[in-house]
Amino acid sequence: MTALVFCAVLIAALLHAGWNALVKTGNNKQTSMLILTLTHASFGLCFIPFLPMPQGEVWIWLLASGFIHMFYQLFLGFAYERGDLSRVYPIARGGAPIIVLIGSVLFEVDTLRGFDLLGILVLGLGILLMARGVFSSGEDRKLIPLAIYSACATAGYSLIDGLGARVMGDALAYVSWLLIFSAVFYTPVILLLRGRSVLPQNSSQISVGLLAGFASFVAYVIVVWAMTQAPIALVTALRESSILFAMILGWFFFREKMVLSKILAGIVIVIGVILTRF
Numbered sequence: 001m002t003a004l005v006f007c008a009v010l011i012a013a014l015l016h017a018g019w020n021a022l023v024k025t026g027n028n029k030q031t032s033m034l035i036l037t038l039t040h041a042s043f044g045l046c047f048i049p050f051l052p053m054p055q056g057e058v059w060i061w062l063l064a065s066g067f068i069h070m071f072y073q074l075f076l077g078f079a080y081e082r083g084d085l086s087r088v089y090p091i092a093r094g095g096a097p098i099i100v101l102i103g104s105v106l107f108e109v110d111t112l113r114g115f116d117l118l119g120i121l122v123l124g125l126g127i128l129l130m131a132r133g134v135f136s137s138g139e140d141r142k143l144i145p146l147a148i149y150s151a152c153a154t155a156g157y158s159l160i161d162g163l164g165a166r167v168m169g170d171a172l173a174y175v176s177w178l179l180i181f182s183a184v185f186y187t188p189v190i191l192l193l194r195g196r197s198v199l200p201q202n203s204s205q206i207s208v209g210l211l212a213g214f215a216s217f218v219a220y221v222i223v224v225w226a227m228t229q230a231p232i233a234l235v236t237a238l239r240e241s242s243i244l245f246a247m248i249l250g251w252f253f254f255r256e257k258m259v260l261s262k263i264l265a266g267i268v269i270v271i272g273v274i275l276t277r278f
Contacts, residue, residue, distance in 0.1 A: 001230040001238075009226050009235055013242035015219035017089070020076075020242075021249045022212035024085045026205060029077040030190055030198050035209020036216055037073060041183035043217045044176035051173035061164025062174070065157045066181025072153035073186050074193075075146050083143035086250035086262065087133065090243045091144060094127025095151030096158060096236055103159050104233040115275050120237040123272025127243060130265035155236075161224050162232035171225035179217065241273045 019036070026032035054062060079088045098120070135141070165174040190198055200206050226235045244266050250256040 001234055005226050005229050005235075006238065008222050009238045010241060012219040012222035012226070013239050014245050015215045015222075016239070017242040017245035017249055019212040019215040019219070020080075020089055020246060021085055021253060022208050022215070023077070024080050024254070026208055028198065028205070029080045030074075030194055031200055031205055032209045032212060033073050033077040034187065034190055034198055035200060035206060036213040037179075037183045037186050039210050039213025040179035040217055043213070044178075044180040047172060047176040048180075051176060052168070052170050054168055054173070054177055058164060058168045058174070061160055061167065062177050062181055065160045065164060065178050066185050068153050068157045068160065069178070069182035070185035070189060072150055072157060073182070074190065075150040075153060079143045079146035079150060082140040082146065084139070084250060084256050085254060086247050086256045087131065087139060088143055088147050089246040089250075090127050090130035090265075091147035092150040093154065093240050093243055093246075094124065094131060095148060096154035096240065098124045099152060099155030100158050100233045100236045103155065104231070107159075116231065116234050119272050119275030120233060121272075122275055123237050123240060123269055126265050126268030126270075126272055127240065129268060130243060130247070130262060133259070133261055158227075158236045159232060162227035162235070165224045165228050169228075171228055172221055175217070175221045175224050179220075238273060241269065244269050 023029055023032040023036065076088075076092055079092060082088075131147075161174070161178065164178075165171050168174045200209070223235065223239055247258075247262060247266055251258045
């Protein structure tokens with residue numbers, strides 16, 4: 001992984017933690033997610049007239065990823081209804097690198113160096129340490145399966161998008177189409193599940209959703225581009241440094257407790273990130 005890719009993924013990680021914090025601020029998490037999704041699709045519709053059209057098998061990758069993204073957004077929104085940013089986010093994001101690693105090795109997607117593997121494993125350890133506090137803090141344990149389902153979806157779309165973008169050869173075009181499909185799948189499902197209550201009620205909800213959507217779109221274009229330049233498992237693991245950013249945002253904006261276990265877990269995560277650069 002080059003220094004350019006490394007820095008770009010770290011910027012994407014910060015943007016990703018930022019848009020999750022914005023979703024968490026909303027009174028209705030799925031409303032924020034709906035606006036975010038529609039913002040994604042709007043950006044995509046603006047870009048696609050000027051970008052290459054997907055060809056052949058790329059459509060299969062796009063449809064599969066859009067479908068999985070729908071589950072990711074649903075489970076993440078439901079999890080945020082039950083827990084803190086600094087609890088849900090580590091679990092939701094943390095399981096993904098390990099799942100992607102297993103998938104990459106099993107399907108021979110990428111070849112990883114020794115330090116790449118070690119960095120991913122250390123990063124995974126830090127994530128587990130970060131998430132274990134849910135059992136001792138009295139928080140709603142129902143957030144755990146929801147966050148884990150979100151992690152599984154993250155792993156699924158990460159592998160699909162890394163491969164799909166490589167086939168298409170244009171990260172911006174791929175993400176633009178992908179997020180259009182994501183909105184097509186997610187919007188009717190959340191309206192069916194929540195009805196009119198999920199629709200925005202004021203300009204504040206709309207503003208938060210639009211800002212989150214912009215940050216999310218930019219972040220994912222960067223990540224998908226990085227996946228065309230470096231091993232998918234490595235990019236996915238480095239992206240999870242966003243957990244550290246989310247921890248800081250949770251403490252600073254939401255006054256979530258910064259206990260010793262969180263600090264230690266954050267240090268382990270940083271060590272894992274550093275190892276991916278050797």
